[in-house]
Amino acid sequence: MMSATEPCGGGFVKDGQLQVAGLRSHDFMTNDSPTGGAIPASVPTIDPKAAPTLQHAEAEVFYTEAIRELAATDIPFLVAGTYAVSAYTGVTRQTKDLDIFCKAGDYARILAHFKQAGYAVEIVDDRWLGKVFKSTHFFDVIFASANGTMPVGDQWLEHARQIELLGSQVRIVGPTELIWSKCFIQDRRRHDGADIAHTILKAQDQIDWHRLLSYLEVHWEVLLMQLLNFRWIYPSERDHIPAWLLDELLDRLAKQRELPTPRMKICRGRLLSPTDYEIDVKEWGFAGVGGTGEFRDG
Structure with a gap:
C-alpha cells in the first residue's frame, strides 16, 4: 500500500488521491460536458498552456459543432494531435484539422453517428483512420497508428487529462501516450521529434516513464533514440530523463552487442516510413515487419 505521500507515475499519492503537477483545485470532481457527456471523476483537469490556430477561421464553427456532437454521444474519445501538443507545451502553431482518438470498437460507432447526422464520412484506411467532413472541413477519427504498433486502449482513457475546448469539456490524450503516438512518425515529409522533445521539456513531471517503457517494450531502441535526441537538443536539461530508464536501455x-548479428536481413524502417524504406524490402532483399528476407552469408 502506498504511503500518505508517495511517487506514482506522473504525480504522487497524498491522502489516497493522485496529485498531478499543474492541476486545478477541482481536478478530481466529476465534470459533465455542456451536452451531457460525463467525464469520470478520475480524469484530472488541466489549464492548456496554449491552443493551435486554424488555417481557416470558419473551421472553428465546424469543430465546435463536432466536439459538441461527439460529447452528446457518450462514446469515449480523446482529442490528440496539435491540440494536445499545444496544451502541454505552450507551442502555438497552425493546424488544418482535429485528431480524435478512440478505441477500435468505437471507431465505427463515431463514423456511423456522424453519417446519420448528415455529415460525409470516409474510411481512408480501415486499419486505423477515418474522416468526418462538412464542406471542406474535416476531422480525423483514429484508433491505432498507421504501422499497427499503437492501438488506442483503455489505458489511454484512464490516463487522459481534460480541458475545455471550444465550449465543451473533453479528454485530451495524456503526455505519456502523446509521446508514444509520435515516436514512429519519422519520414521525409514529417518528423514529430520536436513534439516529443518539447513534451518532455515542458511536461516531464506528468510522464509515466514506466508505462512509456511498457508501451515500447518491443521497440525499446526507438525510445532510446528519442531520449538521446532530447539529451542532445537540451544538454542542460538531461536530468529530465530518469537515470534508471537510461541505465535500463x-x-x-x-547485452545486445554481445550477441551474434541476426542472420536474416531485416529492415524495420517501414514502421517509421512506408515509402522511404520501400526499396529495402522490394529490391534489396530485406524482410519487413512480416515475411522473410534474404539470409546473410555465414
Whole structure:
C-alpha cells in the first residue's frame, strides 16, 4: 500500500488521491460536458498552456459543432494531435484539422453517428483512420497508428487529462501516450521529434516513464533514440530523463552487442516510413515487419 505521500507515475499519492503537477483545485470532481457527456471523476483537469490556430477561421464553427456532437454521444474519445501538443507545451502553431482518438470498437460507432447526422464520412484506411467532413472541413477519427504498433486502449482513457475546448469539456490524450503516438512518425515529409522533445521539456513531471517503457517494450531502441535526441537538443536539461530508464536501455544495448548479428536481413524502417524504406524490402532483399528476407552469408 502506498504511503500518505508517495511517487506514482506522473504525480504522487497524498491522502489516497493522485496529485498531478499543474492541476486545478477541482481536478478530481466529476465534470459533465455542456451536452451531457460525463467525464469520470478520475480524469484530472488541466489549464492548456496554449491552443493551435486554424488555417481557416470558419473551421472553428465546424469543430465546435463536432466536439459538441461527439460529447452528446457518450462514446469515449480523446482529442490528440496539435491540440494536445499545444496544451502541454505552450507551442502555438497552425493546424488544418482535429485528431480524435478512440478505441477500435468505437471507431465505427463515431463514423456511423456522424453519417446519420448528415455529415460525409470516409474510411481512408480501415486499419486505423477515418474522416468526418462538412464542406471542406474535416476531422480525423483514429484508433491505432498507421504501422499497427499503437492501438488506442483503455489505458489511454484512464490516463487522459481534460480541458475545455471550444465550449465543451473533453479528454485530451495524456503526455505519456502523446509521446508514444509520435515516436514512429519519422519520414521525409514529417518528423514529430520536436513534439516529443518539447513534451518532455515542458511536461516531464506528468510522464509515466514506466508505462512509456511498457508501451515500447518491443521497440525499446526507438525510445532510446528519442531520449538521446532530447539529451542532445537540451544538454542542460538531461536530468529530465530518469537515470534508471537510461541505465535500463543502455544495459539492453550492451547485452545486445554481445550477441551474434541476426542472420536474416531485416529492415524495420517501414514502421517509421512506408515509402522511404520501400526499396529495402522490394529490391534489396530485406524482410519487413512480416515475411522473410534474404539470409546473410555465414
